[in-house]
Amino acid sequence: MKTKVGIIGAGPSGLLLSQILHLAGIDSVVLERKSRDYVLSRIRAGVLEQGLADMLRAAEVGKRMDAEGLVHEGVNLAFDGRLERLDLAGLTGGKTVMVYGQTEVTHDLYEARDAMGGTVIHEADDVTPHGLDTDRPYLTWTKGGEAFRVDCDFVAACDGFHGVGRQSIPKDRLVEHEKVYPFGWLGVLSRTRPVDHELIYANHERGFALCSMRSDVLSRYYVQVPLDTDIGQWSDDRFWEELKRRLPQEVAARLETGPSIEKSIAPLRSFVAEPLSYGRLFLAGDAGHIVPPTGAKGLNLAASDVHYLSRALIAHYHEGDESALRAYSEKALRRIWKAERFSWSMTMLLHRFPAEGSFGQRIQHAELDYLFGSKAAMTAMAENYVGLPY
Known part of the structure; x- marks a missing residue:
C-alpha cells in the first residue's frame, strides 16, 4: 500500500488533517489502534474557539455544528x-466560542471521510514508524494476526500522549517540559438543563467548580478533588451537594439535578515536547502537548497544529515549497506556549492550592477583582479564551 501522508490516530486531529488534505487532493491513510465505536464513545470537552469552528466549516464538516x-x-x-x-x-x-462536543466533531469527521472514501483502518495493532530520517518512511501494523505496511512521504502522529509517535523520536533529540497539578476534576454528565446559558467558572474556598453543557438538555459539571480521590465514594447526591456549596446562592438555587450518565476523574497536567518534528515525522495534538482543561484549549490547540501542518503539506505538494514543513515545529510551538501560559494562568487563578493557605486565596480574589475592574485585563483574557489567531 502507498499513500502520501500516513496518519497515526483517528481522533479529531487525525481525521481533520485527513479531511483537509483530501480536499486539497492529497491522499492519506489513517491508522487507529481502537475500534470506531470506542473512539466515538470517548467523552471530551466541547468548547470550540472561533478558529476551529471556521476550520470545520472550511473542511465541509460544519453543517451539524452550526x-x-x-x-x-x-x-x-x-x-x-x-x-x-x-x-x-x-x-x-464580535468573536465567540461554540459549545459542541468533541465526540460530535469526531462523528462529523467520520461521516465526511466515509462520504469521500477516505481510508481509516481501525484495530491496527503494533503500529510502528520506520525510516523517519530518510526520504522513504513507512508504517507497519498488524490486524487479525496479519502484517501490513504502507509506504508514505510523511508521517503525522496524532495518536495522543501515550502514542507511538513521540516515542519514535530519539531521546537525545527530544526535550519534554511537564507540570503535574496536585488535584483532578471529578466530572458528571447528566440529562439536565444547564444551570446557565453560558459557562460558569467558580473559585471557592472548598475548591474549583465548573458548570458547562453539551446541549440545551445535557449538562457537564466538575468539582476539584484530590488526586487520590476514590470515585466510588462519590454518590450523585454527594456530588450535587458539593457543587452547590461552591456556587453563588442564586446559581445553586436554580441548579437542576438528576442521575449521572457518566462520572470520571481527570488529572491535570501541562506538558510540551520539543521539537514537534523529526525527519519526516510530525507531531500534532496530545502527541506533542497537554494542557489542563481550565482554559478549554486541548482540542483547539490540536486544531491549530493541524492548521499549520496541513498548510505546510499543501505547500509542499502544490508548490514544491518545503519551508513551511521545516518551520512547522517552531511556528506551532509559539502558539502552543501561549495557550499553555493561558491554561496555566487560569488553573492557578481558579483552583484551591492548600499549600498556599489563606494568603494564596486572597491573592486569587484580588486578581479576580482587578480583572473585572480593568477593561485591558478583561480584553486580554477574552482574546485568549476565544483563541489567538493562527
Whole structure:
C-alpha cells in the first residue's frame, strides 16, 4: 500500500488533517489502534474557539455544528459570592466560542471521510514508524494476526500522549517540559438543563467548580478533588451537594439535578515536547502537548497544529515549497506556549492550592477583582479564551 501522508490516530486531529488534505487532493491513510465505536464513545470537552469552528466549516464538516452547536458570546466567573460576566464578543470585536462536543466533531469527521472514501483502518495493532530520517518512511501494523505496511512521504502522529509517535523520536533529540497539578476534576454528565446559558467558572474556598453543557438538555459539571480521590465514594447526591456549596446562592438555587450518565476523574497536567518534528515525522495534538482543561484549549490547540501542518503539506505538494514543513515545529510551538501560559494562568487563578493557605486565596480574589475592574485585563483574557489567531 502507498499513500502520501500516513496518519497515526483517528481522533479529531487525525481525521481533520485527513479531511483537509483530501480536499486539497492529497491522499492519506489513517491508522487507529481502537475500534470506531470506542473512539466515538470517548467523552471530551466541547468548547470550540472561533478558529476551529471556521476550520470545520472550511473542511465541509460544519453543517451539524452550526445547526446544533451553542454560540456563546460570554463566560462567567464566580468568586467571593459574586458572579461576573466576561463579554467575549464585546471585548474581541464580535468573536465567540461554540459549545459542541468533541465526540460530535469526531462523528462529523467520520461521516465526511466515509462520504469521500477516505481510508481509516481501525484495530491496527503494533503500529510502528520506520525510516523517519530518510526520504522513504513507512508504517507497519498488524490486524487479525496479519502484517501490513504502507509506504508514505510523511508521517503525522496524532495518536495522543501515550502514542507511538513521540516515542519514535530519539531521546537525545527530544526535550519534554511537564507540570503535574496536585488535584483532578471529578466530572458528571447528566440529562439536565444547564444551570446557565453560558459557562460558569467558580473559585471557592472548598475548591474549583465548573458548570458547562453539551446541549440545551445535557449538562457537564466538575468539582476539584484530590488526586487520590476514590470515585466510588462519590454518590450523585454527594456530588450535587458539593457543587452547590461552591456556587453563588442564586446559581445553586436554580441548579437542576438528576442521575449521572457518566462520572470520571481527570488529572491535570501541562506538558510540551520539543521539537514537534523529526525527519519526516510530525507531531500534532496530545502527541506533542497537554494542557489542563481550565482554559478549554486541548482540542483547539490540536486544531491549530493541524492548521499549520496541513498548510505546510499543501505547500509542499502544490508548490514544491518545503519551508513551511521545516518551520512547522517552531511556528506551532509559539502558539502552543501561549495557550499553555493561558491554561496555566487560569488553573492557578481558579483552583484551591492548600499549600498556599489563606494568603494564596486572597491573592486569587484580588486578581479576580482587578480583572473585572480593568477593561485591558478583561480584553486580554477574552482574546485568549476565544483563541489567538493562527
